[in-house]
Amino acid sequence: MTDGQRIPVIIDCDTGVDDALALLFAVRHPALDVRAITCVAGNTDVDGVVRNTLTVLEVAGAGDIPVARGAERPLIEPVRTARHVHGQDGMGDLGLPAPTRVPVDVDAVTLLRREILASPRPVTLIPMAPLTNIALLLRTHPEVTRNIERIVFMGGAVATGNATPVAEFNVWHDPEAAAVLLTAGVPITMYGLDVFKQVLVPAADVQRLRAGTDPSLRLAGELLAHRDPATSGDPTPTGGLGDAGAVCAVVDPGGLTTERLPVEVALAPGPGRGQTIVDRRPLPGESEIHEGTRAQPLVDVALGVDVQRYVKLWLTAVEGA
Ligand code: RIB
Ligand code: CA
DSSP states (O other): OOGGGSEEEEEEEOOOHHHHHHHHHHHHOTTEEEEEEEEOSSSSOHHHHHHHHHHHHHHHTOOOOOEEEOOSSOSSSOOOOOHHHHOTTSSTTOOOOOOSOOOOSSOHHHHHHHHHHHOSSOEEEEEOSOSHHHHHHHHHOGGGGGGEEEEEEEOOOSSOOSSSSSBOHHHHHSHHHHHHHHTSSSOEEEEOHHHHTTOEEOHHHHHHHHHOSSHHHHHHHHHHHOOOGGGTTOOOOOEEOTTHHHHHHHHOGGGEEEEEEEEEEOOSSSTTTTBEEEOOOSSOOHHHHHHOOOOOOEEEEEEEEOHHHHHHHHHHHHHTO
């Protein structure tokens, strides 16, 4: 694949067990040209995210990809980590050595602007974390949208949430930032929990990776085998690809079934805050009849995913078959 055919991408992450699986895939798939990686507080604190991201790149033997530290808390909310899911260090508490790689000496928003505008072809932005960095970028440097092909973000949910009954963690962590993202004015794909939780690597593949001699494959296996302590009795030794599915959707969008729908983020305080309200009604209802129609962003919402296709895509790239 020539450089002119590779897809220029920038990933914004909160590494994170599943962010790590996504990064392993991104730096190994030949169709992707990872121009930069930016870090934001979410699964763990932002310095832990930077450390974990650099560790993954080091173990993967990735090229010299610039990594920058971003927002250490959401726009309004305090930091509310998901250490109970990802472990105290955010990487499954695997006891990995500290990375020798270091982040660049500019902040995430500066790196995002620099690398988006410098890309010879429009960039696909892949946020898989709270959207704080992306919101700060869009508000500080809106000119970047002229060189953004599409934003494919892991976040939101059409049906059921995880952080709350209706809200997905990345959006719930910084709802205002998610609302800013949705009004970016570029094509957006929402890779939400509805598809996120379906993409599971079979137990036999998880065991093969864990038993391998290659450190990066053993890491992949250990990450896939990591369990949310709250579900530590989980009998299914399969491993969720999580965020990696969003990167698979960039490489192979045909594996995703999407529908272009109005989406808005519920911002009001209360049980619904952080919900991505996806309007799947065939016709307007009484609210539009009596109160008028509100302009809402149209988003390509993922409603279905070819699980086997993405599992095969991910394994082939990560194992280097
Ligand atoms: O809700 C799941 C999302 O929140 C994933 O991106 C996970 O890594 C966390 O960031
Ligand atoms: Ca994440």
